[in-house]
Amino acid sequence: MRTRPALALSMIVKDGAATLARCLDSVRGVVDEIVIADTGSSDQSREIAAQFGAKVFSIAWEDDFAKARNESLARVSSGWVLMLDADEILDPEAGKVLRALLKHTTIAGYMTSIRNYVRKLDTRLWDQQAKPNLSPQPFAREYPAYVEHQNVRLFRRHPDVRFTGRVHETVGFRIAELGMKIAPAGFLIHHLGFVADSETLAKKTLFYREMGRRKVRESPDDVMSHFELGIEEFEHFRDYEEAVMLFRRACEINPRFGVAWLFQGKALAQTGKHREALACYQEAEDCDPCPEMVKEARGDAYYSLGDFDAARRCFRKAIERQGESPQLQSKLGFTEIRLGDVANGVERIRRALERAPEFLDIHDRLIAAYTWLGQLREAAQAAERKLTADQQPGFFLRAASLYAQLEDWPQAAALARQGLTRFPGDEKLSEAAEEAGRRVVAAGTEAKGDAAYNAGDFESACQYYQRAIERLGSLPPLESKLGIAQVRLGRAQEGIARLCRALEQNPQAVEIYDRLISACIWLGRLQEAAAIAEKKIAIAPLEPESYLRAASLRAQLQDWPRVEALLRQGLDRFPKAEKLRKALAELEARTPGAPGA
DSSP, rough: OOOSSEEEEEEEEESSSHHHHHHHHHHTOSSSSSEEEEEEOOOOOOHHHHHHHHHEEOOOSSSOOHHHHHHHHHHHSSSSEEOOOOOEOOOTTTTHHHHHHHHHHEEEEEEEEEEEEOOTTTTTETTTEEEOOOOOOOOTOOOOOEEEEEEEEEEEOOOOOOOOOOOOOOOOOHHHHOOOOEEEHHHEEOOOOOGGGGGHHHHHHHHHHHHHHHHHHHHTTOOHHHHHHHHHIIIIIIOHHHHHHHHHHHHHHTOOOHHHHHHHHHHHHHTTOHHHHHHHHHHHHHHSSSOOHHHHHHHHEEETOHHHHHHHHHHHHHHHHHSSSSHHHHHHHHHHHTTOOOOHHOOOOOOOHOOOOOOHHHHHHHHHHHHTOOOOOHHHHHHHHHHHOOHHHHHHHHHHHHHHHHHHHHHHHHHHHHHHHHHHHHHHHHHHHHHHHHHHHHHHHHHHHHHHHTOOHHHHHHHHHHHHHHHOOOOOOHHHHHHHHHHHHHHHHHHHHHHHHHHHHHOOOOHHHHHHHHHHHHHTTTHHHHHHHHHHHHHHHOOOHHHHHHHHHHHTTOOHHHHHHHHHHHHHOOOOOOHHHHHHHHHHHHHHTTTTO
């Protein structure tokens, strides 16, 4: 006859009323006793626990999770112990296998899989990438992904088995030290702590950081203490310099700790030290087993160093090792673009995004790729599509900014206002919406000026442009439009001076060069027009037509050596430009006095 219960649930709880009943209900009929150490609840936790027949007792909280858990463990009378937190749920199928596990007399503990649910599929915890959540359980359905880790959560009660670690406590290390056997559990625990509200998560990370610092001070030679705190600094606080020091110390304590080498490299990379990061990744690869993220991290480092060939090789190897990851495919695609394989690279990123539209990094790579290629319209549209995956103030601002660069002010204003509706207190969105609104009104006035100019009504055009400048300030593009309108109205000196000032303010603006060239031609000042056309080539050699125009102006001045030089210069840059080749052939064959004539 059994004299004591076989299995106990052992817990520590503080203010867990929101989730405790759900947790305790999940072990109903599975455990024989429930022992809960309350560390100072001010809510209904104790009453809820009592409703489930739990033995509840109060203990003083001494900033030590292991100590608190050991006090709960000391009150257990069962031969086996299951450990859960209030924000966890035992899988409904676990009861079918648990009793059989307790019968193994040679096993002291079971390594249990814990599913940490997260709100985004692109989440990573430590070196683990989130997986799509296909769980049929009602409590998990709303969460798109989870990251799984393992810990000893089921173990035989033994006088020498105790929790260790002020934070990130476990009995696993102690069981291993005693030479006892640990086996796979074969059941799941569901953890919902990472999907708590942002305020709760922020308080929790601050608390764990401080606990981790105390643990490091108390255990200066403990590898996990340094590694765990390094992860806190790296993932939650982004203090990469501090993280580097902690990971470095972990590697000094255990040079075969591959994941610590990996994260030391990743932290170094965040500080721009990519060469040093590569050395750490090599150390990680030399460790056995080698963390899966190493190949990808090496590719990232080579990409940042501009060694795109090496980056491509690393990303391809990472894909071979990890499988068809959309993240990796998008990185490979961007690398291919930088190597000149634009069509395949863009298509690869687009396919990756179709497979994983919830991955924000892939959206960012497509936006960056289009921007790098100078395809701002496509970049703006990609930034707008990103808002269907997630909405943050910065995402609205980026999309609005790209449309602003295209001078599509109505769409820029619409996106800024949309963002402001979603985040009404955001100061930058408010400023962007106000500026874009002003631009929309001024753009209407500017458009009227353009229409008047094209109709030959230069006086009205000047008036409209002046009003737009009054609304927006002295912007070089607007000033240049007013300048050429003044030239056409007969105010040549004033207009040319205005055009020159606009060009000084924005010497990269191609359209201002074109207006100044046109103004000089209209005034018959061909020498100046030719000089400006050549200056435009030096600043922005974007198309063959720029060389043709400059050569044409020099031809009108009968400066044949300069004409030939410009045409050959253009062909060097655009060797397939048929117009340039034809012009050079005509020059050599027909122009009197030209070289080769």
